[in-house]
Amino acid sequence: MSSADSSGDGGKWLDAHYDPVAGLYTFSSCIDLADLSGDRESRLVVGDLGTGSSGMKLKVYRGTALISENSLLDLPAGLVAFFMDLHEPRIPAVAVASGPCIYVYKNLRPYFKFTLPSLDINPLEQDVWQQVREGQIDPVMLKEMLESIRKKADIPLSVRSIRFLSLESDEVDEFVQLYKQQPIRRQTVITCIGTLKKSTADEDGISCLVIGTENSDVFVLDPEAFTILCKMSLPAVPTMMDVTGQFDVEFRITVACRNGSIYILRRESEKPKYCIELSSHPVGLVRVGKNMVVGCTDESLQGFTQKGKKLWKIILPAPVTTMAAMDLPTRGLQAVLVGLANCQVQLYRDKNLLSTIKTPDIVTSICFGRYGREDGTLIMTTKGGGLMVKILKRTAVFDDMDSTPGPPLAQSIRLNVPKKTKLYVDQTLRERENGLAMHRTFHMDLSRTKLAAARAYVKALESSLTPMSSSLSEPLKMNAVVQGLGPSFKLTLNVQNTASCRPIMNLAINFLYDDNLYRIRNPYMKIPLLVPGLIYPVETFVECTSNKGISDIIKVFVLHEEKSSPLLTAHINMPVSEGLVLS
Secondary structure, eight states, X not given: OOHHHHTTSTTXXXXXXXXXXXXXXXXXXXXXXXXXXXXXXXXXXXXEOTTSSSOOEEEEEETTEEEEEEEOSSOEEEEEEXXXXXXXXXXXXXXXXXXXXXXXXXXXXXXXXXXOOXXXXXXXXXXXXXXXXXXXXXXXXXXXXXXXXXXXXXSOOOHHHHHHHTSOTTTHHHHHHHHTTSOOOOOOOEEEEEEEESSOOOTTOBEEEEEEETTSEEEEEOTTTOOEEEEEEOSSOEEEEEEEEETTTEEEEEEEETTSEEEEEETTOSSOSXXXXXXXXXXXXXXXXXXXXXXXXXXXXXXXXXXSOEEEEEEOSSOEEEEEEEEEGGGTEEEEEEEETTTEEEEEETTEEEEEEEXXXXXXXXXXXXXXXXXXXXXXXXXXXXXXXXXXXTTOOOOOOOOSSSSOGGGGSOOOOOOOOHHHHHHHHHHHHSHHHHHXXXXXXXXXXHHHHHXXXXXXXXXXXXXXXXXXXXXXXXXXXXXXXXXXXXXXXXXXXXXXXXXXXXXEEEEEOOTTTEEESOSEEEEOOBOBTOEEEEEEEEEEOOOSSOOOXXXXXXXETTOSSOSEEEEEEOOOOXXXXXX
């Protein structure tokens, strides 16, 4: 078995590289692919979380080798590669969101640092710390006043005051002496980052940075001067975002927030245009075409339109750990990669499962795109710090498995229904105006049909015209088979006693036919005792005596020697004879 087959993906991926001890700890928001050297070879850029408190680094991989490292001052919240100018050669910059700052790297070297503007400070809080600085109140009074301000104030307290309120009583004096002379600042942090094309949709067009902050704001930054071009407010803290469009034309920012809702921001709108309320919190957000695919904590994957209308929902076999888009324009494939907690990565087109990749560890980040000179490259990092690289085979074909419960895939295909004609409209009006009379006429015709069928059935039972006997004492069944081309035919009658345990005796068979057309060798035959369940074939030969090319019906009667009316009657439609044999 090959390594591709052992991964459980049906042989669609090639295992290019796997390093279980690469030491990469990151998420999908902190990983990107970009041509950082202008040689048409894409590099892997990773914002490594390190241990969570130290060792945060910006790492760049080329192929399987680590070629660059830069230390980060704080945990990275997001990482994007973007074009910030029109200089040649066209080399993108890398923006890393970390704490309240965005660090911009160009040519793998620090280039610019942007810091979010400070927030307004509560004036009551500022007055209290001013009194502490002047020695008018002691730390015990300070704590009481800050707790009172926190309960009533509209503007939240600064980090310093919140930290002070959490201290034990023996630590407050040292904290006050250390910080009372320093000015108060209230700073927010960045929670997510994205890019927005400035004026053109070209792949190497200038892009603006879009950032979401802890105080529920979304900023659009100018890529050259790093000034705030636009500010929008949300009802909750954003955690994930997807951006599409151009800033100068029309754009749409889809934001998943910490309150379990998704908000959609439009151009020239300071507040959300649409809102999607989810049944559970979102853990992944990917845009596919004009639709959104959201992974939730209730182990579900849901699809929505760009206006917030729900399209579908499927249940996944395990919780979602990460999600990423798989866009391959050369093959016309747009799908979603979903990393699951059961060591699988599943590929979905809408709600249809296309492929499943089994991994040796839980996947924490996914990135798909051009790596090196290969377009269809899948890069994954695992919970244990491993790095996996897979390449999509050029012969790979993805078929919809449609393994989800519910209606079949064909049911969602729209039918080519013709437009309403004038005749249809006229008939609709007629039915609306004469509905009562038409209903009565229908029921009258239906009753007449039922009556005619009942009469025909009673007549058939009374004259024994059915192939099954209605008598309880002699329950019989018979069918006839005609063999031959003519003028000589073999007629076989299969007679069966359908009783459970009682045999039938004293039966005979008689034929009624036109003497001018047919001659039967034995027109009257006795039937032996019929044992229940067995089929008795009764054979005779029929000679056609006419050469006019016509045929007729031969009637067969099953009689009882002590009864005048037949038990069974069969009408045999004889085939047309091929002609007389001249002697």
